Amino acid sequence: MQKILLYLILIVAYLGLSKGLSPSEIGMDYVPNERGLAKVFTGENVSIILIDMHATGFLIKTYYQKYRIIHGFQGIEEVIVRTSRDFASKNRENVGLSIFRRGDSGEEILPMPPGANFIGNRGFGEWRPNKYGVAKWRFYRAYKNLPTYLGWGKWSPDQLFHEEYIAFKERNQPYFGSNKEFGTKGTVTQKNFPNFFKPERQKRIDVKTFLLKYFRENF
Amino acid sequence: MNEIFDRLIIRIILVVFVCLVIYIYKYAHMLFYPTVKQQVTKRFYPAENPADTLHLFSRMVGFTIILSSLGFDESHGIFLTIFHFLVWGILTSGLYLLSLFIIESIVLYNFEYKDEILKRQNMAYAIICLSHSISTAFVTKSVVNQSENSLVILFILWLLSMVVLGFGSKYYTFLTKLNFNSLLTQQKTSLALSYAGFSLGMSWLISASFDQEHYDITMYCVQIFLKMLLALIIYPLFKIGLDLIFKTYSYAESPGQAPSDPNQHNWGYGFYEAALFLSASILTSMIVNHIQFGTIYPFF
Numbered sequence: 001m002q003k004i005l006l007y008l009i010l011i012v013a014y015l016g017l018s019k020g021l022s023p024s025e026i027g028m029d030y031v032p033n034e035r036g037l038a039k040v041f042t043g044e045n046v047s048i049i050l051i052d053m054h055a056t057g058f059l060i061k062t063y064y065q066k067y068r069i070i071h072g073f074q075g076i077e078e079v080i081v082r083t084s085r086d087f088a089s090k091n092r093e094n095v096g097l098s099i100f101r102r103g104d105s106g107e108e109i110l111p112m113p114p115g116a117n118f119i120g121n122r123g124f125g126e127w128r129p130n131k132y133g134v135a136k137w138r139f140y141r142a143y144k145n146l147p148t149y150l151g152w153g154k155w156s157p158d159q160l161f162h163e164e165y166i167a168f169k170e171r172n173q174p175y176f177g178s179n180k181e182f183g184t185k186g187t188v189t190q191k192n193f194p195n196f197f198k199p200e201r202q203k204r205i206d207v208k209t210f211l212l213k214y215f216r217e218n219f
Numbered sequence: 220m221n222e223i224f225d226r227l228i229i230r231i232i233l234v235v236f237v238c239l240v241i242y243i244y245k246y247a248h249m250l251f252y253p254t255v256k257q258q259v260t261k262r263f264y265p266a267e268n269p270a271d272t273l274h275l276f277s278r279m280v281g282f283t284i285i286l287s288s289l290g291f292d293e294s295h296g297i298f299l300t301i302f303h304f305l306v307w308g309i310l311t312s313g314l315y316l317l318s319l320f321i322i323e324s325i326v327l328y329n330f331e332y333k334d335e336i337l338k339r340q341n342m343a344y345a346i347i348c349l350s351h352s353i354s355t356a357f358v359t360k361s362v363v364n365q366s367e368n369s370l371v372i373l374f375i376l377w378l379l380s381m382v383v384l385g386f387g388s389k390y391y392t393f394l395t396k397l398n399f400n401s402l403l404t405q406q407k408t409s410l411a412l413s414y415a416g417f418s419l420g421m422s423w424l425i426s427a428s429f430d431q432e433h434y435d436i437t438m439y440c441v442q443i444f445l446k447m448l449l450a451l452i453i454y455p456l457f458k459i460g461l462d463l464i465f466k467t468y469s470y471a472e473s474p475g476q477a478p479s480d481p482n483q484h485n486w487g488y489g490f491y492e493a494a495l496f497l498s499a500s501i502l503t504s505m506i507v508n509h510i511q512f513g514t515i516y517p518f519f
Contacts, residue, residue: 003393007455014448021441056512 031065032084034109037100040081046071048100049114049151050091051078052196063088068149070115076149095196096151096182096189097174111174113182115150116165118143119157127159135159151192155181229297236301237286240308244282247312270336270345277349278319281356285311288360310370311363314377318355321381323348326388329400343403346411347418354422358384361426365433372436379440380425383447387421390451394458395492409489416493420500424450427504450507457499467491 029040037048052066063083070076091099097111108117118124118139124146125139136156139146147153161178168175181188190197205213265272289307291300327347335344358380366373392399395413402410428446433439 007452010448010451014445014452017448018445021445 029079029081030083031081031087033087034100036087037109038102038107041067041069041079041100041102043071044102046100046102047098047114047117049096049098050094051096051151051193053088053091053095055088061085065091068151070146070149093184094174095184096186096193097176108169110169110172111183112165112169113157113161113175113177115146115152116157116162116175118146119162119165137162151189153188153192155188229293232297233291233301233304236304240286240305240312241279241282243309244312247309247316250316268336268340270340270342273342273345274332274336274348277345277352281319281352282312282315284353284356285315285360285363288363307363307368310373311359314362314373315356315359318359318377318381318384319351322351322355322384322388325385326351330403339406341403341406343406343408343411346408347403347414350411350415350418354418355384357422357426358429361429365429375436375440376429379443380429383425383428383443384421387425387447388418390421391417394455394496397488397492407489409486409492412486412489413492413496417496417500420497423497424454424500424504424507427508431508446507450503453503453506454499457502458495461495461498 031037031040041048047070049068049070050065051068054064054066055061056064063085064080065083065088066078066080068076068078091111094111096114098114098116099109099111101108101112101117103117119137124143125137127135128138130136136158138156147156158178164178165175176183176186177188180186183189263272263275265276286308289304289311291304293300327344330344335341359377362373362376362380365376391414394417397407397410397413399410399414425447428443428450431439431442
């Protein structure tokens with residue numbers, strides 16, 4: 001009995017010390033849910049885009065998410081945080097979406113296309129017709145890098161997108177774009193956040209293929 | 220041809236030099252073990268006292284293990300190389316002897332070299348000293364390798380290794396069914412074999428824990444400490460696992476009988492425990508040191 005007790009104390013001591021002294025535990029924030037984002041990311045005019053997520057571990061998983069933080073008037077930064085299982089599974093379809101925004105109208109946690117809150121704001125850009133006469137949103141020169149930061153690439157929103165965004169926001173529903181351009185299954189997201197969609201990260205390999213590949217490479 | 224001949228001469232000079240360092244070591248031995256003065260200064264007859272022979276020459280084996288960690292860099296010239304080897308040879312031999320002195324003071328505090336080796340010719344005591352010599356040599360070699368020619372790092376790592384070895388040696392009483400002091404007094408070789416297996420296994424585990432890249436000495440020491448703590452958790456699991464796999468009984472007078480002899484006088488039991496401890500240590504070292512979890516996974 002005494003030996004078992006000693007053994008349990010050893011396990012507890014090891015776990016406690018490992019957690020306290022591990023460099024991966026130091027300096028990495030934990031975001032349990034949407035509300036946690038507001039505490040971790042402070043400051044005005046912030047839009048947080050989920051750009052990658054990753055789970056490690058065999059039986060007890062640890063979940064990580066990578067965010068791109070876009071400040072209205074400054075540059076961008078990318079941050080990795082640990083999250084809860086619920087929050088990770090909730091955001092499985094939200095890669096490439098803005099999952100938290102803070103602006104003049106307060107804080108929003110509804111997943112929306114990145115930068116949708118900038119559209120229609122005359123401080124950032126204006127509607128200009130393209131060669132087919134369709135009005136498209138264009139950022140001013142001062143914000144010319146924003147489409148790249150937001151993961152738009154060559155895509156630019158039209159007025160229908162903006163109206164649908166407002167309608168979904170009022171109904172408190174997540175919005176993925178007029179043609180589902182954003183989110184994990186979105187074409188624009190897949191093109192502009194290629195790291196998450198690398199084939200080797202997505203494909204599930206069956207045992208037969210794995211064994212064939214293993215023996216071919218090693219023997 | 221000239222160059223090849225020159226290199227051969229350099230090698231022979233270095234062989235002579237290494238022998239000189241061992242000669243110095245022989246006398247340095249008296250600093251920590253004044254009672255061995257007779258062994259060192261007078262003519263030695265190996266067949267006269269086997270326990271004494273084992274005791275003295277096990278230290279020589281240990282010292283050569285440590286010397287093997289030092290290398291020669293001929294690009295700086297032979298005199299600088301010899302000087303470097305001499306400085307580090309003296310330093311490591313001093314550390315080695317001090318380590319042995321500390322470990323034997325911890326483990327064999329109830330026993331005197333003079334009584335056990337010179338008077339009683341206790342082979343069990345000599346085997347335990349042999350295991351100490353070799354295990355301490357491996358740990359010191361690991362420490363010297365990791366110190367990367369820095370005296371400060373060498374001192375810090377040596378202190379850490381001594382703490383780990385000292386506490387580790389006390390772990391033996393938790394693992395064995397043999398009574399250390401009583402069986403050593405009775406000169407039972409089963410105890411000596413069992414302890415030798417444990418001691419060598421422990422040195423394997425500690426050396427493997429020290430053998431890793433380091434950039435920040437504090438973090439490196441923390442890692443070693445955590446690894447040793449983890450080893451304390453994993454080691455009993457292997458020991459119990461091996462026990463269950465081979466369905467061993469402590470001691471049975473005839474097949475089918477329950478364990479009856481608490482003293483475990485038998486050599487077989489000593490071999491069994493030695494093999495068990497050594498195997499468990501090597502397997503523990505594999506689990507503790509040789510699993511890579513990738514870059515983002517927390518530390519261990």
